Amino acid sequence: MAKIWTRQAVLRALDDAMIDDPTVILMGEDVAAAGGPFKVTEGLLAKHGPERVIDTPISEMAFMGAAVGAAVCGLKPVVEIMFIEFLGVALDQLTTQAATMRYLSRGKLTTPLVVRASAGAGQGFGCQHSQMLDHWVRGTPGLKLAVTSNARTTYGLLRSAIEDPDPVVVLEPRILYSEREDYEFDPSYRIPLGKAEIVRAGRDATLVTCGAMTRVATQAAAESSASLEVIDMLTLWPWDRETVLRSVERTGRLVTIEEATASAGWGADVVATVASEAFGKLKAPPHRITLPDAPVPYSGALEARYLPSAAYVAEQVAALISNNKAPAPWWRTAA
Amino acid sequence: MVEDRGMTLSNSNSPLARREALRNRRDQLQRMVEIRGVENRIQKLFAEGHVRGSTHLANGQEAVAVGVARSIDPDDIVTCTYRGHGHALALGVTAAGVIGEICGRSIGCAGGLGGSMHLVEPSVGLLPTAAIIGAGLPIACGAALAARARKNGRVAVSLFGDGSANIGAFHEALNFAAVAKLPVVFVCENNLYGEYTRIQLSTPIEDIAIRASSYNMPGVIVDGQDVDKVAEAMTEAVARARNGGGPSLLEMKTYRYSGHSRSDPATYRPAGELDAWLKRDPIHLFADRLIAEKALSPGGLEEIQAETDAAIEEVVAEVLASPPPDFGEIFAHVGGASPGGDQRWSFWT
Numbered sequence: 278m279a280k281i282w283t284r285q286a287v288l289r290a291l292d293d294a295m296i297d298d299p300t301v302i303l304m305g306e307d308v309a310a311a312g313g314p315f316k317v318t319e320g321l322l323a324k325h326g327p328e329r330v331i332d333t334p335i336s337e338m339a340f341m342g343a344a345v346g347a348a349v350c351g352l353k354p355v356v357e358i359m360f361i362e363f364l365g366v367a368l369d370q371l372t373t374q375a376a377t378m379r380y381l382s383r384g385k386l387t388t389p390l391v392v393r394a395s396a397g398a399g400q401g402f403g404c405q406h407s408q409m410l411d412h413w414v415r416g417t418p419g420l421k422l423a424v425t426s427n428a429r430t431t432y433g434l435l436r437s438a439i440e441d442p443d444p445v446v447v448l449e450p451r452i453l454y455s456e457r458e459d460y461e462f463d464p465s466y467r468i469p470l471g472k473a474e475i476v477r478a479g480r481d482a483t484l485v486t487c488g489a490m491t492r493v494a495t496q497a498a499a500e501s502s503a504s505l506e507v508i509d510m511l512t513l514w515p516w517d518r519e520t521v522l523r524s525v526e527r528t529g530r531l532v533t534i535e536e537a538t539a540s541a542g543w544g545a546d547v548v549a550t551v552a553s554e555a556f557g558k559l560k561a562p563p564h565r566i567t568l569p570d571a572p573v574p575y576s577g578a579l580e581a582r583y584l585p586s587a588a589y590v591a592e593q594v595a596a597l598i599s600n601n602k603a604p605a606p607w608w609r610t611a612a
Numbered sequence: 613m614v615e616d617r618g619m620t621l622s623n624s625n626s627p628l629a630r631r632e633a634l635r636n637r638r639d640q641l642q643r644m645v646e647i648r649g650v651e652n653r654i655q656k657l658f659a660e661g662h663v664r665g666s667t668h669l670a671n672g673q674e675a676v677a678v679g680v681a682r683s684i685d686p687d688d689i690v691t692c693t694y695r696g697h698g699h700a701l702a703l704g705v706t707a708a709g710v711i712g713e714i715c716g717r718s719i720g721c722a723g724g725l726g727g728s729m730h731l732v733e734p735s736v737g738l739l740p741t742a743a744i745i746g747a748g749l750p751i752a753c754g755a756a757l758a759a760r761a762r763k764n765g766r767v768a769v770s771l772f773g774d775g776s777a778n779i780g781a782f783h784e785a786l787n788f789a790a791v792a793k794l795p796v797v798f799v800c801e802n803n804l805y806g807e808y809t810r811i812q813l814s815t816p817i818e819d820i821a822i823r824a825s826s827y828n829m830p831g832v833i834v835d836g837q838d839v840d841k842v843a844e845a846m847t848e849a850v851a852r853a854r855n856g857g858g859p860s861l862l863e864m865k866t867y868r869y870s871g872h873s874r875s876d877p878a879t880y881r882p883a884g885e886l887d888a889w890l891k892r893d894p895i896h897l898f899a900d901r902l903i904a905e906k907a908l909s910p911g912g913l914e915e916i917q918a919e920t921d922a923a924i925e926e927v928v929a930e931v932l933a934s935p936p937p938d939f940g941e942i943f944a945h946v947g948g949a950s951p952g953g954d955q956r957w958s959f960w961t
Contacts, residue, residue, distance in 0.1 A: 339784035342750020350758035369744050380945045381730045381740035383723050418946045442948035469952035
């Protein structure tokens with residue numbers, strides 16, 4: 278096993294996909310000549326040529342729309358949105374055009390398009406370059422949404438997304454690009470979209486999470502005296518209800534750990550589903566650990582408080598298990 | 613040569629066959645008459661309670677629709693706006709496909725899932741028409757990019773109105789197309805009004821075509837009431853795109869006889885403006901030319917109009933007798949199964 282940087286997993290997934298399928302093209306700002314602002318497309322221009330690795334103007338609406346048109350006409354474009362916030366100026370093309378192409382043509386036209394975007398907080402990029410913004414996409418019929426959590430899931434999800442017949446958004450937590458783990462590349466490895474993974478088995482509570490929060494949850498579980506199950510959602514839309522429901526039926530407790538604001542965070546869907554469908558199995562109220570409803574602060578001290586830490590997760594989960602009551606979030610107890 | 617092909621209105625004629633029929637000049641005139649007749653009938657169907665939501669008519673703009681359609685191949689790709697009934701008919705969608713869609717029936721070209729603003733027919737290159745201003749221009753860039761990558765010789769055509777020329781997607785798409793030298797033709801139908809607002813109040817220039825100069829591509833002002841002038845300009849721009857010469861911007865000067873949508877009586881128009889445009893009605897201009905060419909007998913237009921109106925009534929009867937879509941259609945086309953994934957897609961099916 279070699280130590281693999283998450284950024285290498287992005288590069289390898291794109292490269293392997295381009296080798297396997299000549300219709301795969303890459304588009305985005307500085308993805309070609311510069312090798313990508315996060316160096317996840319380095320060397321691909323030289324290897325695959327300028328017809329397939331395309332530098333675009335700083336013009337997200339144009340190249341997102343071009344990706345939609347190219348996808349409908351037989352290519353498989355992989356678009357890089359440098360920071361997920363930049364999707365704002367291209368959103369129509371994704372959520373209104375790409376998402377309805379199959380529907381309006383009754384399946385005659387499909388849009389096999391992948392939008393990759395770096396996302397998330399923790400590195401001092403400030404409030405306009407640090408959000409996840411999954412809720413802009415989640416719940417739009419016609420789109421699929423995955424979130425990577427390490428080198429392995431990055432490779433497996435990206436390969437599946439590129440082979441999917443529909444538009445897929447893949448959020449890559451930026452903070453993980455410079456993380457590494459033992460992983461051996463296998464060009465046939467895929468993580469099917471729509472399936473979650475139990476990354477740690479446990480009996481006392483189910484922690485449901487995704488993205489950069491997966492390692493936070495896993496670390497909290499490792500340090501906890503309770504036996505905690507950790508589920509990495511991997512696909513946020515449509516999400517794997519079966520895996521979550523079966524787990525909560527075993528443990529009797531649900532905690533979501535979300536890099537998402539308390540309001541409109543993805544965990545609200547999970548809690549509502551569990552409350553409706555597994556109510557009788559619950560020993561404690563379902564609980565959500567989220568960000569506060571506030572922009573991402575710049576100051577290192579504030580950003581560290583703003584994001585759930587392993588210690589905070591462990592403390593919240595311990596409180597839930599000991600009292601079978603949901604503890605208040607830090608911003609309410611601190612006030 | 614006058615050739616009577618019979619009416620080409622019902623679903624028994626494929627969109628492709630209808631498109632091929634446009635080689636004939638009399639059929640071009642007939643198609644313009646059909647577009648006008650269908651638009652007028654749609655307005656009536658609305659009043660009769662058969663149409664939901666809204667509709668956006670383009671009566672007066674028939675020469676642009678037919679002039680564009682006759683100048684491109686059926687496998688060229690077209691993006692278009694919600695003011696697209698005429699374009700859909702010109703490109704080959706059947707009258708039953710258009711009227712059926714607007715009435716929400718399963719025989720509609722989008723199976724009743726789309727409505728007036730979302731007409732589609734992949735067999736003649738028409739992508740779903742978009743209800744968002746400017747949305748089609750970037751998509752046309754991508755269709756052109758794919759055509760070049762796949763070396764299939766296709767061009768992409770994007771049809772939009774003067775209102776689209778002030779939205780970011782217009783500028784981004786023209787810039788991208790020019791930088792990447794894409795085989796795309798941008799066709800602006802300048803009908804002088806963006807929704808309810810006259811162009812002078814929204815746009816600091818009279819001619820949209822001059823914006824082409826910012827993107828280093830040809831910008832051509834075209835008499836949009838003259839189907840032959842439209843076709844001439846289109847043919848040149850399409851050839852340029854197909855031969856690797858890059859994109860063009862064509863501005864069709866035209867006029868919308870109706871208001872923006874069903875609920876707009878267009879009282880904001882200056883007195884006499886509509887009458888002035890009616891004097892250059894595209895159908896009469898073309899009919900007079902065909903008579904002069906001896907391709908149409910005097911009185912031939914009236915014959916075509918009578919035949920077409922009768923055929924449209926048959927289509928309307930067929931549409932109104934046809935069923936709504938099955939409930940299963942709500943779920944059937946939302947998303948495909950992911951390879952290796954959970955095939956149940958419990959949210960969607």
